Amino acid sequence: MTTRAKLTVYSALATALAALCLTPLLTTKGWITHAFLVVAVVAAVGAGLRRTPFYRWTVPAGQLLVLSLLLLLGFASSVAVFGGLVPGPESVRLLGRTLSQGLHDVRDYAIPAPPSPGLRLILVGSVGLIAVVVDTVAVTYRRSALAGLPLLALYSIGNGLAGDDGNWLWFATAAAGYLVLLFAEGQDRVSRWGRIFRGSERDGEGSGTGTLGRSGQQVGVLALALALLLPVFLPRWDSGLVHSGTGTGTGAGTGGAVSSLDPLITLTGAIPKPRNVELFSYKSDSPAADSTYLRTGSLDVFDGSSWKRGSAATVPFTGTFPAPEGLGSIDLAEQLKAEVRIGPQLDDAWLPMPYPAVGVTLRDNAAWQLDPVTSSLLPAREKAIKGLNYTVTALDVRPTATVLRTVPTPPERIRDQYLVVPRDLPPVVRDTALRVSGKAKTGYDKAVALRDWFTGPDFTYDATTRTDSGSDAMKDFLERRRGFCVHFASTMAVMARILGVPARVALGFTPGNTKGNNVYAVTDAMYHAWPELYFEGYGWLRFEPTPTRGVQPDYSDPVSSPATQPTTQPTVEPQASAPVQLPSANPDCDAKLRRTGDCGERRESAGGTGEESWLLSGKVLTGLAAVALVLLLLLTPMVWRARLRRRRLGGGGRRRPGGPGAVPLTDAQVLAAWDELIDSAWDLGIPPDDSRTPRAAARRIAEAAELDEGATAAAGRVALATERVLYARSAEVGEPLAADVRTARNGLRAHAGRRGRIRALLLPASSAQLRWRISEALLTARLAVGGRFARTVGAVTGPVRRLTARRPGRGGRSGRSGGGTGGTGS
Incomplete structure (x- = not known):
């Protein structure tokens, strides 16, 4: 292998090893394979261009061109022409939108983030750009020492973003790759002075690298070992050159937006690959405790790219909530009380509560801000929820199907805010909503029709699909009929708005698993999203369109008719009071899990990576x-x-x-x-x-x-x-x-x-000679194959021909006999 080839391989290896420090940034690691493929292609293109008589500056230009082509094929092949094989103008626009969404995700997601297409594009593209820079500096211009700067930038950014998830191993691998690159260039520089002296046979160094080479390697390895071991014995210094004290969100009383994690982002990041760890538990003796959703917040604005909060304004929480929006009288509902204990695994989230909550007892109200529009509590300080214990009181609203069919039209304020849909919404969404609702007249019947269609046999729950909830994802969801709760909830909410039913998307958790003694455990596998629809007099009511997930409320059954007024004795659902013990393939799956659909399918789907195929699909x-x-x-x-x-x-x-x-x-x-x-x-x-x-x-x-x-x-x-x-x-x-x-x-x-x-x-x-040589070689090969084939046929048919030649016809035998006789007679 020539020196330039060695430098090409080692520069690609150094970039790949340095890129490993980016793996903690996403919840899955499959994207690193795509990055390695990009690094290999960039190195191969550089090696090929350097063998041509082009100017040296054309090598990185060609590598950048190929890198752009790879990103277009990898992230925008769905709109490419000629069967997705050739990128077109629409591919460039789609790549730009994906990059823009990725930049938005960078601002919103916590580490580790879900593998959204935008984030994977940023990571793979960044590694590709670093590969081009390292290859240009170290191989094309033979300045391997300077190649350490882009490698250091890649490592510093990746390790800095990873924070506590960073690992000393990433530094070791990145530094080792850089040292190997330096050793290769050092040997090349020494060899330019002439034949390298490698010691005498007496010293036993005839095949070694020489004293000078070994000394350089020893210094490099020693420096790497000291860099890894010395911090273990040094005292920790937290202050740094720039003060980095514990950051806090907007304090209580400011009335502004607080800096906290969006619950939709948390949900989409946790659903594709849950760890099945307990986040919190709650205790309640209410009959509806095992069918109560714990809501963290709701999103009421859909701009075509995602669901968002309509207003970021919050007010200090004083311990009380405003009257539930749209609920005519509290007497229409029973009260539900729960004692919640947050575990150590949930350290940054909005407060989980049943909806609508009317009171909560916290140890420090100043640590929370109230969103008066959605009745959600947002943390005003970092980790305000970690280890929190609180008691919440909520209302259990249970109208009947008959009553919901006769509710009055929502007020204009509600219609103006909760019936808005983007103008560029894909036509398939509107057409499907009108087709599914059919002849339904009331808002309730339209909602039930949508719910029944989504939970029917046409749709499949799949947690490995794309995680975004924009218009493009909604169109893809309706075409493929596969998705998870975010897709079902957001699509049903938009369709309900199209049909004239005010709707929004609620986020939180499905009911917990019973632990006995009225205690229920909620894990990260229970993150959930569902649509809330508005009915005048009863407020926002939950519907459940996601198949095999959650619990359907009684009022969503058109034939059910529970009492319209609460009785003095709590109404206990027959299924909850006397569950039927059905056989289950999983002995650990209790009746509640079978009812909510969390027994097997969720755990099986949770094993998926949540990533779309990239550059490994057959088409690409x-x-x-x-x-x-x-x-x-x-x-x-x-x-x-x-x-x-x-x-x-x-x-x-x-x-x-x-x-x-x-x-x-x-x-x-x-x-x-x-x-x-x-x-x-x-x-x-x-x-x-x-x-x-x-x-x-x-x-x-x-x-x-x-x-x-x-x-x-x-x-x-x-x-x-x-x-x-x-x-x-x-x-x-x-x-x-x-x-x-x-x-x-x-x-x-x-x-x-x-x-x-x-x-x-x-x-x-003169390359015509190559064509002549190829034609001559093909002719020679054809003649050789033809001659061998003829010899093979002759060897097979020869005995048959000889046997046939030795068996003359009857006439021929008599003729030879006659001739012989005649000859003798004469």
């Missing part, structure tokens, strides 16, 4: 293979011609035909130099003439190209040496001819002009 790989094949066919003449010239004139420090040297050249070397001169003239527009002698051919080339005196003399010396080889009794050519060929070729290039030089570089005319 086919596109890459087609592009690579086209590039290979276009570059084959140029590469073949460059390699042939290198072999004829010499290179790489070894003597080759026509190369320099003190010893006399062989006949093959002289003829190789002459062939190169003729082919160079052919490439630049002067075809060969085999009828002329070498001197006459050289004179013709000099006259046709109007060569100057130096180039003409150089071509004449090559021709004279060739005539000696062809005609003299003994020809000893001591002077090298490679320099003369290059001088004559430079003169030819100067006469050809820019267009002629480009044509000679990309499509050299």
